[in-house]
Amino acid sequence: MITIKDLKKSFNGLEVLKGVNLTIPDGKITFIMGQSGTGKSVLLKHIVGLLKPDSGEIWFENKDITKLSEKELQKIRRKIGFLFQEGALFDSMTVKENIIFPLKEHFKMSKAEMEKIAEELLSAVDLLFAKNKYPSELSGGMKKRAALARTLALRPQVVLFDEPTTGLDPILQVSILELIKNLKEKYNLTCIIVSHDINLAFKFSDYIAFLHGGVIIEVGTPEEIKASNNEFVKKFIESALL
Amino acid sequence: MNFFSLLGRGFLKVLSDCGGIFLFFLKSLIYSFFPPYRVKLLIKHMEFIGVKSWLVVILTSLFSGMVTAYQVNIALAKVGSQSILGGVVALTLTRELGPVLTAVVVIARAGSAISAELGSMRITEQIDALKIMAVNPIQYLISPRLWAAILVLPLLTAISDFVGIAGGYVVGTFLLHIDPGLLTARMVDMVELKDIMSGIIKSIFFGAYLVTVCGYKGYYASGGAEGVGRATTEAVVISTVGILVVDYILTTLIF
Numbered sequence: 001m002i003t004i005k006d007l008k009k010s011f012n013g014l015e016v017l018k019g020v021n022l023t024i025p026d027g028k029i030t031f032i033m034g035q036s037g038t039g040k041s042v043l044l045k046h047i048v049g050l051l052k053p054d055s056g057e058i059w060f061e062n063k064d065i066t067k068l069s070e071k072e073l074q075k076i077r078r079k080i081g082f083l084f085q086e087g088a089l090f091d092s093m094t095v096k097e098n099i100i101f102p103l104k105e106h107f108k109m110s111k112a113e114m115e116k117i118a119e120e121l122l123s124a125v126d127l128l129f130a131k132n133k134y135p136s137e138l139s140g141g142m143k144k145r146a147a148l149a150r151t152l153a154l155r156p157q158v159v160l161f162d163e164p165t166t167g168l169d170p171i172l173q174v175s176i177l178e179l180i181k182n183l184k185e186k187y188n189l190t191c192i193i194v195s196h197d198i199n200l201a202f203k204f205s206d207y208i209a210f211l212h213g214g215v216i217i218e219v220g221t222p223e224e225i226k227a228s229n230n231e232f233v234k235k236f237i238e239s240a241l242l
Numbered sequence: 243m244n245f246f247s248l249l250g251r252g253f254l255k256v257l258s259d260c261g262g263i264f265l266f267f268l269k270s271l272i273y274s275f276f277p278p279y280r281v282k283l284l285i286k287h288m289e290f291i292g293v294k295s296w297l298v299v300i301l302t303s304l305f306s307g308m309v310t311a312y313q314v315n316i317a318l319a320k321v322g323s324q325s326i327l328g329g330v331v332a333l334t335l336t337r338e339l340g341p342v343l344t345a346v347v348v349i350a351r352a353g354s355a356i357s358a359e360l361g362s363m364r365i366t367e368q369i370d371a372l373k374i375m376a377v378n379p380i381q382y383l384i385s386p387r388l389w390a391a392i393l394v395l396p397l398l399t400a401i402s403d404f405v406g407i408a409g410g411y412v413v414g415t416f417l418l419h420i421d422p423g424l425l426t427a428r429m430v431d432m433v434e435l436k437d438i439m440s441g442i443i444k445s446i447f448f449g450a451y452l453v454t455v456c457g458y459k460g461y462y463a464s465g466g467a468e469g470v471g472r473a474t475t476e477a478v479v480i481s482t483v484g485i486l487v488v489d490y491i492l493t494t495l496i497f
Contacts, residue, residue: 050370074376081374088371105278142343153373 001026002047002158002190007056009042016042016215020056024158028206029184029191033198033236038211040087040194044160047192048082049073060158078106081156085163087147089135095122095146096131102153121149124186125179141172145179152187161193165200173197177204198240202226211238259480262299266380266461267454270388273381291352291387292394296401298347303402305407306339307331315418327418328425329432331410336433337497338489340403341441345448345485349478353456356387357477359396360460361470369461384457388450395449396442403441440497444489451488455481 002024009017016039024030032040045051047058049065058065065076089098099118103109109117122128126143135143144164151159161180165173179198184191195201201208202222210218210225210233218230225233311331318324359381362368372379407429414420459477463469 048374050373070378074378077374077376082371084367084371086366088367090368090371091366102377105375105377 001060002192003057003059004047005057005059006048007058008054009039009046009051010054012234015214017046017056020211020214020216022216022219024190024192025207026190027184029059029089029193029204030207030209031182031201031205032192032194032209032211033196033201034211035236036196039214040196040211041162043211044162044192044194047160048080050082078105078154079157081151081154081159083144083147083151083159083161083164085166087135087143089143089147089150091135094132094134095127095138095149098135098146099150099153102150106154107229107236117153118149121152122146124152124183125149140167141176144168144176148179148183150161152183155187157188158190158192161191163193163194163196165197173200180204196239202214247478258438262452262462263458265449266384266458267379267388270384270454270457273378273470274385274389276381280382281385283382284390287387287390288394291348291353292389292398294396295348295351295394297400298351298396299344299402300405302343302347303335303340303406304409306412307335307406310334310339310406311410311413311418315414315420324418324420325424326422326428326432327414328411329428331489332429332433333437335406335410336403336438336441338441338493340406341399341445341448342485342489344399344402344445345452346482348391348395348398348424348449349456349485351450351483352391353452353481354474354478356453357456357460357463357474358465358470361463361473364461364463365466365470380461384453384461388453391453392446393449395445397443399442403438415453444492444497446459447488448485453486457475 004020004022004024007017007020010013020043022032032043036038042051046053047060047065049068053066056066060076060080063072063076065073068076089095090101093101096115096118099121100114100199101116103114106150107114119128119131122131125148127142127145127149130138130142130146135146138146148164152172159180163174164180168176180191180193183189193201193205200233204227205222207219207221209216210230212232218225218233220228228234246419311327314334315327318327318330343377360369363383369379369383372382411422411425414425415422456477459473459480460470463473465472
């Protein structure tokens, strides 16, 4: 379980997060929804320690992530994977080398073992045929699937997804989220997905949290969110259904 | 008031950059002493910085040696001391021109590439991806390059010294018709081991300096493709001007 308490963050005097409070349950898919530029990705980067907050706490496995040193954070990061919006694959390496990279860094395995794991992961994301391609040769959806395979290589307990469906066509959006759901079941993952697509959230989430004005204004299951009386949430859902 | 405010802001930016670059250097150096030791990366970067630069270094040094001999001869002719041409050319090359020209060539060829590559990795979040995978990005990206430049610059400088002196010899002998025996004898008389070593030692500092500046600018690039271009330009300008400043400081203080 991840617990965020009164998290605040400003950039050049602009207060982006004004006291976020949120609990992320284990083994579930939680969507963080909100308009563009409301700080959803900023919140995600705090959870994995890429950004330090001005104040507030983030608790994971009885440790406050915001107070950890870079060395202690490295241990935590092996348990929390992060899927970047554009994949952030290393463009000097092939897809398979990208997946082998974290294995080589953290495990003492033979080359054959690492290749076997990489190919298993690529099969899981249906990308085995592209194992020897470079990221520049892949489409947007393929890059995201390759990045997902790389994220899973370290067997994380939690995976954070920064807008995994942005820029993809509707069929690919659904296939990526189905893939995430299947992998969540297979590897018993806790998934946090930042998105602004409410329809996908209703279909694939266990919980939805709305970030608006720098705070979480509503949290609940998809049914609870559909029945919400919050004006902003109602407007957001109505706009999406237009 | 605005003028002083701008001046102060500029001064603070320079100070902050200097501090940042120095801390970046210390981190790169210290992390390199902790495992994992990245020998394969070190060799890869030695090839990129050294092996792929030798031809440009040779061409630059050859013509610099030749033109130095030609110009120095004009000056020496005025006082009737053309016999010491070989010694003066060799001293100029080993103490100053060799290490400085080599460093400038490496900045232009490899330093700019280091800055652009790291800047591109920064804006496409590849550096953040390294952090997420619990890999220390400075230790992975900068430390091997730092040691590669420290090891390779002295070798390139030695090549540069040799080729430059050979260029001076060719011009002195065939174009200016100075006796080859006299030319080499004066070189041997005037150039001591410490002259050659002062240039070689300087090049070690130059290697560390250029990788640190180019690495720092690329590593902290921001603002998309335009930001990468800006970072690369700043890296080349600051490291080239800085090499001359460092050269002056080393020459006056140590050599």
